[in-house]
Amino acid sequence: VVVVSTSGFDGDEAATWLRLAAVVELLPGVLDSRLRREADLTHFEYVTLAMLSEAPERTLRMSALAAATNATLPRLSHVVSRMEKRGLVQRTACPSDGRASNVRLTDDGQERLIDAAPGHVATVRHLVLDALSREQLAQLSTIADAILGRVDPDGAMTAFCRRPVEAGTAAGSARGR
Amino acid sequence: VVVVSTSGFDGDEAATWLRLAAVVELLPGVLDSRLRREADLTHFEYVTLAMLSEAPERTLRMSALAAATNATLPRLSHVVSRMEKRGLVQRTACPSDGRASNVRLTDDGQERLIDAAPGHVATVRHLVLDALSREQLAQLSTIADAILGRVDPDGAMTAFCRRPVEAGTAAGSARGR
DNA sequence: AAAGATTGACTGTTCAATCTTC
DNA sequence: GAAGATTGAACAGTCAATCTTT
Numbered sequence: 038v039v040v041v042s043t044s045g046f047d048g049d050e051a052a053t054w055l056r057l058a059a060v061v062e063l064l065p066g067v068l069d070s071r072l073r074r075e076a077d078l079t080h081f082e083y084v085t086l087a088m089l090s091e092a093p094e095r096t097l098r099m100s101a102l103a104a105a106t107n108a109t110l111p112r113l114s115h116v117v118s119r120m121e122k123r124g125l126v127q128r129t130a131c132p133s134d135g136r137a138s139n140v141r142l143t144d145d146g147q148e149r150l151i152d153a154a155p156g157h158v159a160t161v162r163h164l165v166l167d168a169l170s171r172e173q174l175a176q177l178s179t180i181a182d183a184i185l186g187r188v189d190p191d192g193a194m195t196a197f198c199r200r201p202v203e204a205g206t207a208a209g210s211a212r213g214r
Numbered sequence: 215v216v217v218v219s220t221s222g223f224d225g226d227e228a229a230t231w232l233r234l235a236a237v238v239e240l241l242p243g244v245l246d247s248r249l250r251r252e253a254d255l256t257h258f259e260y261v262t263l264a265m266l267s268e269a270p271e272r273t274l275r276m277s278a279l280a281a282a283t284n285a286t287l288p289r290l291s292h293v294v295s296r297m298e299k300r301g302l303v304q305r306t307a308c309p310s311d312g313r314a315s316n317v318r319l320t321d322d323g324q325e326r327l328i329d330a331a332p333g334h335v336a337t338v339r340h341l342v343l344d345a346l347s348r349e350q351l352a353q354l355s356t357i358a359d360a361i362l363g364r365v366d367p368d369g370a371m372t373a374f375c376r377r378p379v380e381a382g383t384a385a386g387s388a389r390g391r
Numbered sequence: 392a393a394a395g396a397t398t399g400a401c402t403g404t405t406c407a408a409t410c411t412t413c
Numbered sequence: 414g415a416a417g418a419t420t421g422a423a424c425a426g427t428c429a430a431t432c433t434t435t
Contacts, residue, residue, distance in 0.1 A: 045335035050343050053351050055375035056358035057342065058261075061238050062284045063365050063372070070405090079425080084235075099396060107239045112426060114397055119425090136395040136434045158222035165234065166227050168360040174230050176353045181233035183345040188240050195240070198232035247427090256403080276418060289404060291419055296403090313412045313417045 064164070071160050076153035081106065082120060083157060085113070086150040089126065089142035096141040098131060107194045125149055241341070248337050253330035258283065259297060260334060262290070263327040266303065266319035273318040275308060284371045302326055 046054060068080040076083070088105040089095050097105070103113045117140055120126045125146035131137035142150075169177065182200045189195045223231060245257040253260070265282040266272050274282065280290045294317055297303045302323035308314035319327075346354065359377045366372045 045331065045339075046343070049351060049355070052375065053355040053358070054338055054342065056355060056362060059284050059372050059375050060358050060361050060365065061241050064238050064361070066405095067365055081425090100394090107236050109427080110396060111398085111428075115426075118397090131395095134395080134434080138396065154222065161231055162222075164364045165231065165361055166223070168364045169357060173353070173357050173360070174226060176350070177357050178226070178230040178233060180346060180350050180354050180357075181230070181237050183350070184237050184241070184342055185233060187341045187345045188237065188244055195236050198229065198236050243427090258403090277416090286405080287418060288406080288420085292403080295419090308417095311413080311417080315418065 067164065068157075068160065072153065072157055075156045076149065078149065078153055079116075081108070082116060082125075083150070083153060085116060085120070086125065086142060086146055087154075089140065090147060090150055094141070095147070096129070096139050099138045099140060102140055104194055105197050120146070244341065245334075245337065249330065249334055252333045253326065255326065255330055256293075258285070259293060259302075260327070260330060262293060262297070263302065263319060263323055264331075266317065267324060267327055271318070272324070273306070273316050276315045276317060279317055281371055282374050297323070 065080060072078045072080055072083055078086070084106050085102065088102060089097055099110060099113060099117070102117075103110050106113065108116075117126060117128065121128060124143060127141045127143050129139045129141055131139050166174070179200075185195045185199060192199055242257065249255050249257055249260055255263075261283050262279065265279060266274055276287060276290060276294070279294075280287050283290065285293075294303060294305065298305060301320060304318045304320050306316045306318055308316050343351070355377075362372045362376060369376055
């Protein structure tokens with residue numbers, strides 16, 4: 038009698054989980070190493086810059102940026118400190134709330150992002166999007182949303198990418214089985 | 215004109231990628247923290263022990279174990295060193311090849327795995343499997359396999375969890391678009 | 392006292408260099 | 414010289430503790 042990784046799962050479940058686990062294990066590494074080579078940027082740093090570039094005034098509060106990037110505040114704070122030293126972003130005090138910090142994308146940061154974007158988009162396209170049919174893309178979208186509903190039930194971090202409300206009720210509508 | 219994270223993707227692609235990226239970002243953290251709390255084990259350590267427990271003699275070569283866990287050799291080597299200090303595994307010289315190392319799961323390691331397994335299985339079930347219908351599980355399996363075909367085209371690391379060959383040709387059969 | 396954020400210490404990963412055996 | 418593996422330094426992430434403003 039062996040208690041193995043795949044015990045407690047029936048055959049199909051085990052195979053599916055093993056594959057998803059492999060994707061989750063390998064994808065970040067590939068994304069990171071390509072971006073580091075081509076733009077000296079972590080994938081997380083790239084996403085951070087990208088979120089700032091979309092914001093009004095290229096500026097966001099730390100907590101808003103953390104939510105947009107699915108990160109904890111301590112993690113983001115460290116990353117912002119490093120990027121600030123490199124001149125890619127800049128911290129500024131929030132005028133309306135003395136406790137809060139704003140982060141602004143600098144011109145250098147914007148340039149760096151613009152340089153990195155085409156290669157990164159191509160990578161994502163090549164690794165994920167082009168591998169799937171249109172139908173599979175739709176399936177994946179629904180599936181990923183369902184998993185996010187479990188991993189982050191309150192939408193604390195994933196508000197930005199979760200499925201919009203389908204009918205009637207306001208934000209935070211009923212979810213899940 | 216803004217070059218953003220979601221530029222270069224059309225609407226559906228962007229939403230799908232954002233969600234998949236969020237899953238990939240958040241899932242490992244949740245898995246890790248639950249396992250650490252309940253069994254003082256990393257998710258990667260758990261998988262390592264689990265793979266050893268399934269092997270004959272509970273023993274595997276470093277390179278085989280690296281392939282089974284989707285890890286690089288340096289990473290695995292560090293992890294094995296730590297677990298060896300804790301008495302969960304043991305290194306032994308490979309009799310047939312002087313360059314190779316074997317790793318064996320100790321009785322203590324087996325016990326630890328048996329203690330950890332039910333909780334971990336429940337976590338995976340709760341976060342992923344139970345969130346999806348039978349049909350979605352099948353879809354996810356196919357989708358994850360397709361992505362692995364791009365992320366690790368040679369199957370260097372994912373031989374264990376890739377879809378078995380469907381027809382005729384030997385291992386390394388045609389794959390891709 | 393709670394919200395917003397930062398810091399420091401610790402753990403874990405990565406990368407290049409190294410060592411040994413084939 | 415290539416395969417198998419290990420090592421050490423640099424880097425990124427996590428957690429608990431802290432500080433300030435509300």
